[in-house]
Amino acid sequence: MVKISPSVLTADFLNLDNDIKQLENAGVDMLHLDVMDGIFVPNISFGVPIIKSIRKHTSLPLDVHLMIDRPHRYIEQFAQVSDILGFHFEAGSDNEATLKKIRNLGCKSCITIKPCTKAQDVFNLLDYCDMVLVMSVEPGFGGQKFMPMALEKLTALKNECERRNLKIDLEVDGGINAQTAPLAVNSGANVLVAGNYIFSADDMAQRVREIKSF
Numbered sequence: 001m002v003k004i005s006p007s008v009l010t011a012d013f014l015n016l017d018n019d020i021k022q023l024e025n026a027g028v029d030m031l032h033l034d035v036m037d038g039i040f041v042p043n044i045s046f047g048v049p050i051i052k053s054i055r056k057h058t059s060l061p062l063d064v065h066l067m068i069d070r071p072h073r074y075i076e077q078f079a080q081v082s083d084i085l086g087f088h089f090e091a092g093s094d095n096e097a098t099l100k101k102i103r104n105l106g107c108k109s110c111i112t113i114k115p116c117t118k119a120q121d122v123f124n125l126l127d128y129c130d131m132v133l134v135m136s137v138e139p140g141f142g143g144q145k146f147m148p149m150a151l152e153k154l155t156a157l158k159n160e161c162e163r164r165n166l167k168i169d170l171e172v173d174g175g176i177n178a179q180t181a182p183l184a185v186n187s188g189a190n191v192l193v194a195g196n197y198i199f200s201a202d203d204m205a206q207r208v209r210e211i212k213s214f
């Protein structure tokens, strides 16, 4: 069954409590929280205090996507407010140590790759990952167009996980809608992040049902 992780990046934060209740009722599986530092990506979003507040208002698992430079500096802080904690392969130094640390702190670990990074680059890290996030847009902004090159990476990761009998979630993030969701799922994704597609709708529950059905 496909899991849906709505990204609140384009939500109205003063109305977030209401939106989260609607998403819970719509049967989403987690919430995707995009943390941006203005250095690793050309945008700034939010950090620990906002995630702490969101945590008080929902029991949904929090899927935190760090788009920050040298993420190992902040793992302890974010682990306290995350269920799944992911960071970028391209941003860190000792990625294996960071993934192990995330697990030791009680979170599920996730390595994330930008469009310029090959799936094969993370094969040697899969033993330490509970999830791999394949970006299907350049990280930084919601509402961008899906890049089909993410599909072959998902398939490569799925095949490698099967070959090594690893139970790892494969998440895809960026430009997911009713056209691109089935392509991603057929290529191996089992967790779909969707921001704009859900939050731009009058009926968010209908959009969730739609992309969860693939």
Ligand code: DX5
Pocket (backbone or CB within 6 Å): 007, 008, 009, 010, 032, 034, 065, 137, 138, 139, 140, 141, 142, 143, 144, 173, 174, 175, 176, 193, 194, 195, 196, 197
């Ligand atoms: C982009 C973020 C995404 C973004 C997805 O850097 O990682 O999570 O919010 O938004 P959509 O679904 O609108 O592409």
Ligand code: ZN
Pocket (backbone or CB within 6 Å): 007, 032, 033, 034, 065, 173, 193
């Ligand atoms: Zn994201």
